[in-house]
Amino acid sequence: MTSLQVDASPSRTTVARGTPSRTVAAELRGLVKRFGGVTAVDGLDLTVTQGEVVAFLGPNGAGKTTTIDMLLGLSTPDSGSVQVFGTGPRQAVAEGRVSAVMQSGGLLRDLTVAETLRLTACLFSHTRSVTEVLERAGITSIADRRVGKCSGGQQQRVRFAMALLPDPDLIVLDEPTTGMDVEGRRDFWNAMHADATRGRTVVFATHYLEEADAYADRIVLVSGGRVVADGTPAEIKAMSAGRLVTATWPGAGTGEALQLRALPGVEDVELRGETVLVRAADSDAVARHLLTHTPAHDLQVTSRGLEDAFIALTGHPHTTPDTVDLTGATR
Ligand SMILES: Nc1ncnc2c1ncn2[C@@H]1O[C@H](COP(=O)(O)OP(=O)(O)OP(=O)(O)O)[C@@H](O)[C@H]1O
Numbered sequence: 641m642t643s644l645q646v647d648a649s650p651s652r653t654t655v656a657r658g659t660p661s662r663t664v665a666a667e668l669r670g671l672v673k674r675f676g677g678v679t680a681v682d683g684l685d686l687t688v689t690q691g692e693v694v695a696f697l698g699p700n701g702a703g704k705t706t707t708i709d710m711l712l713g714l715s716t717p718d719s720g721s722v723q724v725f726g727t728g729p730r731q732a733v734a735e736g737r738v739s740a741v742m743q744s745g746g747l748l749r750d751l752t753v754a755e756t757l758r759l760t761a762c763l764f765s766h767t768r769s770v771t772e773v774l775e776r777a778g779i780t781s782i783a784d785r786r787v788g789k790c791s792g793g794q795q796q797r798v799r800f801a802m803a804l805l806p807d808p809d810l811i812v813l814d815e816p817t818t819g820m821d822v823e824g825r826r827d828f829w830n831a832m833h834a835d836a837t838r839g840r841t842v843v844f845a846t847h848y849l850e851e852a853d854a855y856a857d858r859i860v861l862v863s864g865g866r867v868v869a870d871g872t873p874a875e876i877k878a879m880s881a882g883r884l885v886t887a888t889w890p891g892a893g894t895g896e897a898l899q900l901r902a903l904p905g906v907e908d909v910e911l912r913g914e915t916v917l918v919r920a921a922d923s924d925a926v927a928r929h930l931l932t933h934t935p936a937h938d939l940q941v942t943s944r945g946l947e948d949a950f951i952a953l954t955g956h957p958h959t960t961p962d963t964v965d966l967t968g969a970t971r
Pocket residue numbers: 675678679680681698699700701702703704705706707847
């Protein structure tokens with residue numbers, strides 16, 4: 641059973657999970673990491689229990705990669721602690737209990753996919769068979785292809801297969817699908833998710849809200865180096881209460897937008913060409929006003945999604961590496 645709590649100071653919404661007896665996979669306590677004058681991670685606390693698939697979501701510069709680097713023992717915190725399966729992260733990695741899929745690097749272009757995996761397997765005392773990880777990562781058909789000839793999405797699945805070799809208890813993926821097309825992303829996550837359903841703990845950082853929504857059991861929203869919200873995708877979406885009213889209103893301009901903004905319960909008004917978008921707690925009142933006091937027509941009322949929650953909870957518009965400001969007029 642889970643329950644939603646609001647912790648007023650600092651502003652953070654958490655889900656207290658009622659399963660304290662489950663094995664803790666990773667425990668980050670009071671993590672702080674500074675680079676010169678920049679505080680990349682600012683007192684971050686997070687407990688991941690075994691078997692969870694956790695998405696680390698946040699705007700650019702939120703501190704996701706810095707946190708993941710500390711989780712993997714690639715860098716050390718200025719203060720705070722990291723424990724992975726009750727030990728330090730470096731030891732957990734050395735024991736093969738944790739492995740990672742990073743965005744780039746780690747591949748030799750002239751080796752085939754199968755040679756790459758056989759070479760990687762030599763680094764560990766015990767591994768799963770190359771045949772098995774090829775299958776798990778969905779790349780058996782390209783086993784004899786040179787890595788340099790593989791697409792970006794296929795190369796990420798090679799990295800995923802490499803990470804599966806030691807049969808880790810925790811797999812950490814840092815924005816593994818950046819730059820992939822939609823099909824590549826879907827294939828990658830289907831392979832990852834099929835593996836995760838066998839009880840593996842997964843922590844992944846992503847810019848893609850839909851990936852977090854579709855593949856995570858739990859979303860940890862990070863902003864300014866801190867956890868600002870933590871819950872299931874449904875819980876995170878529900879944190880941004882209210883609805884979006886969309887209508888066509890030819891000729892609407894700043895004056896009309898300001899009038900709407902002044903209505904009770906209206907949080908935000910946006911104009912995109914002839915379309916007006918109103919985010920409001922009381923969508924009925926907004927709809928009634930638009931239909932009775934203005935020439936607006938073609939009204940639609942929709943529940944707000946993860947993107948609205950992202951904006952509300954982080955104070956940032958949501959952007960991905962291949963899109964621009966989603967709240968801007970260019971959308
Ligand atoms: N090696 C470094 N030297 C200086 N500043 C750094 C370094 N690494 C990260 N930072 C800064 O720390 C902050 C957090 O960066 P980090 O890469 O962890 O964020 P992120 O959430 O992963 O961002 P993105 O989604 O854009 O990858 C940023 O302001 C970044 O510029």
